[in-house]
Each structure stands twice: as structure tokens, then as C-alpha cells.
Amino acid sequence: MGTITKSLNLLNYFSKERPEIGLVDFKNLTGQDKATIHRHLTELVENGFLEQNPETRKYRLGATLMRLSAVRESTFPMRKIVTRQVTSLSESLGELVHASLIVSKGMSPLCYHDGGTGGTRVYFNEADMLPLHATASGITALAFGHPELLEKTINSRLVKYTDNTITDPEKINESVSTARRNGYVISDQSFEREVSSIAVPFFEISPYAYGTISLAVPTARMARLNENQLVHSLWATSRAISKDLGGDVPEHLSNNLAKSVVLA
Amino acid sequence: MGTITKSLNLLNYFSKERPEIGLVDFKNLTGQDKATIHRHLTELVENGFLEQNPETRKYRLGATLMRLSAVRESTFPMRKIVTRQVTSLSESLGELVHASLIVSKGMSPLCYHDGGTGGTRVYFNEADMLPLHATASGITALAFGHPELLEKTINSRLVKYTDNTITDPEKINESVSTARRNGYVISDQSFEREVSSIAVPFFEISPYAYGTISLAVPTARMARLNENQLVHSLWATSRAISKDLGGDVPEHLSNNLAKSVVLA
DNA sequence: TAGTAAGGTTCATTATTTGAACCAATTATT
DNA sequence: AATAATTGGTTCAAATAATGAACCTTACTA
Numbered sequence: 001m002g003t004i005t006k007s008l009n010l011l012n013y014f015s016k017e018r019p020e021i022g023l024v025d026f027k028n029l030t031g032q033d034k035a036t037i038h039r040h041l042t043e044l045v046e047n048g049f050l051e052q053n054p055e056t057r058k059y060r061l062g063a064t065l066m067r068l069s070a071v072r073e074s075t076f077p078m079r080k081i082v083t084r085q086v087t088s089l090s091e092s093l094g095e096l097v098h099a100s101l102i103v104s105k106g107m108s109p110l111c112y113h114d115g116g117t118g119g120t121r122v123y124f125n126e127a128d129m130l131p132l133h134a135t136a137s138g139i140t141a142l143a144f145g146h147p148e149l150l151e152k153t154i155n156s157r158l159v160k161y162t163d164n165t166i167t168d169p170e171k172i173n174e175s176v177s178t179a180r181r182n183g184y185v186i187s188d189q190s191f192e193r194e195v196s197s198i199a200v201p202f203f204e205i206s207p208y209a210y211g212t213i214s215l216a217v218p219t220a221r222m223a224r225l226n227e228n229q230l231v232h233s234l235w236a237t238s239r240a241i242s243k244d245l246g247g248d249v250p251e252h253l254s255n256n257l258a259k260s261v262v263l264a
Numbered sequence: 265m266g267t268i269t270k271s272l273n274l275l276n277y278f279s280k281e282r283p284e285i286g287l288v289d290f291k292n293l294t295g296q297d298k299a300t301i302h303r304h305l306t307e308l309v310e311n312g313f314l315e316q317n318p319e320t321r322k323y324r325l326g327a328t329l330m331r332l333s334a335v336r337e338s339t340f341p342m343r344k345i346v347t348r349q350v351t352s353l354s355e356s357l358g359e360l361v362h363a364s365l366i367v368s369k370g371m372s373p374l375c376y377h378d379g380g381t382g383g384t385r386v387y388f389n390e391a392d393m394l395p396l397h398a399t400a401s402g403i404t405a406l407a408f409g410h411p412e413l414l415e416k417t418i419n420s421r422l423v424k425y426t427d428n429t430i431t432d433p434e435k436i437n438e439s440v441s442t443a444r445r446n447g448y449v450i451s452d453q454s455f456e457r458e459v460s461s462i463a464v465p466f467f468e469i470s471p472y473a474y475g476t477i478s479l480a481v482p483t484a485r486m487a488r489l490n491e492n493q494l495v496h497s498l499w500a501t502s503r504a505i506s507k508d509l510g511g512d513v514p515e516h517l518s519n520n521l522a523k524s525v526v527l528a
Numbered sequence: 529t530a531g532t533a534a535g536g537t538t539c540a541t542t543a544t545t546t547g548a549a550c551c552a553a554t555t556a557t558t
Numbered sequence: 559a560a561t562a563a564t565t566g567g568t569t570c571a572a573a574t575a576a577t578g579a580a581c582c583t584t585a586c587t588a
Binding site: 044104127128129 | 267273275283308311318327330332336338367372390
């Protein structure tokens, strides 16, 4: 792991639940040496990727991130494009739908919409990473994303979030195979209790998945839904997004899916 | 300059006008060695700060930036807070108002609102950095921000954007002194032709300015406006923002200003 | 006021970064 | 169609920058 990766990694420890982190906190979180961390933090501050709270001396994410994400979105308005489709799908299904992007070691939520009609709602935290091995989105990413992603994930220690979380590499591979066969992934409380999910990939220029669209519902309600029809709708949205992004669902996949029950 | 800074600096070359950059482009832009740049780019891609267009092999800003900025805004909703005040001021003045944050070597636009009534409008590009020496916001930042910022700026080569851009360190220092005396900065086509601007700082916890609020109008219209009244309104908004951010306009400044014509 | 814990710094050792030269693939040019 | 030029990418010895154990400083607390 190079210096750059080590320092950028520090940024990943921030979340909605942990918005400010001190030097010693970082030491405990990362296990790295204090001096090293301090130099990294200082350099990140100098570049505006972090700010130091002058009162507590703790660090928080910096303003440069806001600008850079604005630059990206202004030249490559993925969020705008995807949000449009996700909202439309969510409204038509009356359930929560979210889109997430595959980034390095997890899924980064891009947008979500809760067109919910039911009395119970799924809470979706847009600011936190989703793990690859424990969510429908994640398994979808492993199945249709870059092969290296699957390899890396299987060779890392996997956190058990609920009783249903699969952490055994063998079983991950099985899930991935099933996903590739079916063309979608369905999850049952593998990340959060009482939440079930169905996900499909979407594509940009590359033949590997760029992100996923996923429906998340309270488990109690899942049984009442028509799985086939949901998958059909999700794939329709995936096609629309992929097209808007200047890409397409790869042919080999498209052909396989056509044969399967999904698009029948 | 450490490895981390060198690599993060690469991200600053992206803009609305230059959304994708290739390896050799970077070499020409930075003057650094190709191999070095390549390793930096690779590591940034691995961490999701960049993406590589699989078709052109050029690099563009990555999705991790979107997530991190969402985490920051969800835990520290500065944009939300500031936008509210900026919109309100812009509507009441009927002119374009923007807020920008001081980050490392420039000003990073945070939000803007054009409550414009006039026939001519100022075009404001939210995704680009503003230079410190050539804008009302920038001189305000130099005058009321961390002293180190002024020192660094003066010791760097300053770009001349228009005939009115001041690049002489002596003159910068004069402008800064005037700003400190007056409590605001007024600029006349120093960055863009036909655009004039008035700016004041706002504060967070620290006694040094955190950002600026600025009114931007077509130069032709500036003469007709009541400068004193504008500055008064800007300072009122600054106070409101500073308060909302949990900070305050430093006392020594507040006292000086009270004496000056500005708040009379 | 002594003790603790936090942030921050130093400097010899160590390990990583660096860059000139090289290779491969694509795109202009003749 | 052959050749040159341009781009992305890689190698490895030499140079430089990163590292971390020990130490310092400040703020709080018992």
C-alpha cells in the first residue's frame, strides 16, 4: 500500500456517525503510527481535503471535496441522469429504489428515492458505503463488475452484519454464480435486519458493471411482491441508465438474459 | 512538496473546461515525470478519486468524491446553511451573490444565487476555483484569513487575468491594508472584464475568515448602486452565516467596523 | 500539584519514490 | 503500405522521502 493510498484511506473513516476524528482516534482505528498519521493529516489539511476544528483539534472532511464533486457532476452529470430514472422507477413501484456506484472496496450510494406507499419504510443512509459481500447491490457488483473486484473481496476479511450475512468465500462464489445465471441478486436481511433487496447492474462504456440499481423493502412486504415483474422493471431502468451514460448492457449478458425468465 | 500533495494536486487540473485529462496532458500541465504521474494516477484510480475512461484511456474525477462530499454535507451542512442566507440576500438585493470558501491556494465556490432583475447578467461558474489576488473574495480572504495565506500568495507567481489584475506584491499588500481598514473589498474588472464585485468575510469557530460572501454585478451597473448600503447588507448576512456556523465575527474586527462608516 | 491523555515533533534508519530509458499500441503522415 | 510520431505504460538502480520510537507540550482532571 503506497503513501497516497494510506493517506486517502484516512478519509474513509468519516461517516455520518463519525464526522470528526482526532489523531489518537485515527491511531486506534488504523493501527498505524501516530507520527505517520499526523503527517498525512497535515498534508490532507493543506490540500483542503480535511479541516481541523480549531476548538477540538479534531479533523473533519474539507471543502475541496465539495468543489471537486461539483466539477465532476457539472461535466459528467451522472447523479442527475441516474436520479431521474431512479425517481421514476421508485414512483411507479411505490418502493424505495437506490443507485450505487462501484468504487474500490465498496458501493458508494449515488442517489435514492422513496416513492413508498407502505406503512413501514426502509431507512437509507446516502452517505455511507455499502459492503460488497453483504448486500444485493454488492453481490451484483461482484458478479458483473471487474473480475479483480471479486478476487480482492474474497481474499479479505469479511464482516458479519447479521445472522444472514455470508462471509464464507465459497458461498460468496456460489451467490455470484447464481447472480450471473439469473441476471439479478435478491438478498434477505444480509446487511440489515428486516430489509430485503433486489439489485441489477448498469453499465457505462466498459463491459463491466459501473453501478447497481436496487429496490429495498421491509422483509415482511417482500413476499407479497412479484419478483419477476420487479426484476423486469429494474432491468428496464438499467437499460435506460446505461444508454443515458453513453454505454450499453453488454451483448453476451443481454442475450443470456433474454433467454432467462427475467425478460420473458 | 510531499507525495500526497503532488498526487492530490493532479485533481486540481480538472475543471468544467477540462473534464478529461490524459497521461501526456498531465505531463505537459505539471512538468513532472510521466512515470511518477502514472503511478499517482493509478493510485488515485484505485481509491476512486479518479476514473479512467475505458475508451479514450483519459482520466476523469471519480465517484468517491461524490460520496465524501455527501458525508461532509450530511454531518456539517454548510452549503445548506449558507445557501439559505445567500439566496435571501440575493433576492432582496436583486443581484447575483455568491459564497466561497478558503481552501489552500484559492477560493472554492460553495453556492450562488442570481436574484437578478437587470437585463445583463454575470455568469458564475460554480465549479472553478477563484484566484486569491484577482477577486474581491480573494483579497478579502487574504485580509481576514490566516496570515500564512497572504504570505504564501505574495511569494508565488500571480497570473494577470485582465488589465486591472494586480500582480505586484506591494500593491497586494496595499489592497489588503485597505480591506482591513474598510472592512470590505471592492473590485473592478480585476478577474473578468465588465464584472465588479464587493466582498466581506464570514467566520466559523476560528478567528480567521472561513469564507466570503460576494456580490457580483456588471460594471456598468455598479456606479448606480449604493456602496454603503450593500456593504451593510453583506455584513448582516455575514453575521447571520457566522452565527449559524457556530462562530462569530471576531470582536476586534466587529469593534473596528462599528466605528467605520460601514455599519453606521 | 501530580498524573494522564491528547496533539504534536525529532532524527537516524529504512523503505519507497523517482525518472531516464525502454516497450507496445495506436494514430498521423508520406 | 510503410514510416514516423504520439500516447499509454513499465523497469530498475539511484536518490529521496517516508517512517516510527522516543520525546516534548498543552490541557484537563483527580
